Amino acid sequence: MLPNIRIVLVQTYHPGNIGSSARAMKTMGLTDLALVNPRCYPDPEASRLAAGAEDVVDQARVFTSLTEAVSDCTQVVGASARLRSYPLPHYDEPTEMAADLVANARQGPVALVFGRERFGLVNEEIRDCSHQVSIPANPDYGVLNLSQAVQVLAYETFSVWRRQPDSDYQAPAHDSVPLPTRQQLHHFHDHLSQVMHASGFITQPHARTEEQLRALFDRAQPTRRDISLLRGLLSSLEKGMQGDDH
Structure with a gap:
């Protein structure tokens, strides 16, 4: 260790x-x-x-x-x-x-x-x-x-x-379930930010919403499996929004 x-x-x-x-x-x-x-x-x-x-x-x-x-x-x-x-x-x-x-x-x-x-x-x-x-x-x-x-x-x-x-x-x-690295969490937060902006959820460029959500996930300590599930959800939402555009 x-x-x-x-x-x-x-x-x-x-x-x-x-x-x-x-x-x-x-x-x-x-x-x-x-x-x-x-x-x-x-x-x-x-x-x-x-x-x-x-x-x-x-x-x-x-x-x-x-x-x-x-x-x-x-x-x-x-x-x-x-x-x-x-x-x-x-x-x-x-x-x-x-x-x-x-x-x-x-x-x-x-x-x-x-x-x-x-x-x-x-x-x-x-x-x-x-x-x-x-x-x-x-x-x-x-x-x-x-x-x-x-x-x-x-x-x-x-x-x-x-x-x-x-x-x-x-x-x-939780030792049996790997935790995500900081890099993996950064990729997740970038993905989450893209979806929030594309959906219109975030409209103010200096809103503290993203910062508060980062802190929320840090407190929750999601596993790698959790992050994979969340990113799958975000990808599905992205596809849905793209379909709405057409």
Whole structure:
């Protein structure tokens, strides 16, 4: 399961934070590091602060967008210090997040996403996530640096994994039914958008309807079978509308 858990760092400014995050990952058995548009990489400072986790830094993959970095993941959890306007399912307790992440990692890649040092993830990037998680901290000073946040959530994940050896672990019922990847969900939402616009259901270009529907499906966590069924329904509706045009 642990090789299926990916840490994604978005637009990291200080290369040393890449190395410190890699060190935090490796202490918890995580090795899959993805970097989205880092300011400096590769960089000697990243290797220096990795302090024994240089292999994680060296093997990191670089992507030009978060969408690309998590396209094959079935669950994508964005670490955020505060809730944004986009109503994603939110974990108040990292332990609950870790339990779901480990369970979903049994069937394919999952990701924990961390934003920029100064202001985290922007709303557009939150839309690439299926869930959010916050780290409980002192309300008067709840500031964690990037590698500290990685360490806390990596520790929670490792702790759940360590307490659930395969011999005793009872997989959730949905484990037998694969979840869709983020790419498959993007294709579904694009298809849904086309049908909604073609049918006249959406008439305002800036309406929040599509955003609310994305959030609804994220909360529902449909399986791949569900998405296939829904896309079949959309295709049937499209054919019906085309017939009406004739």
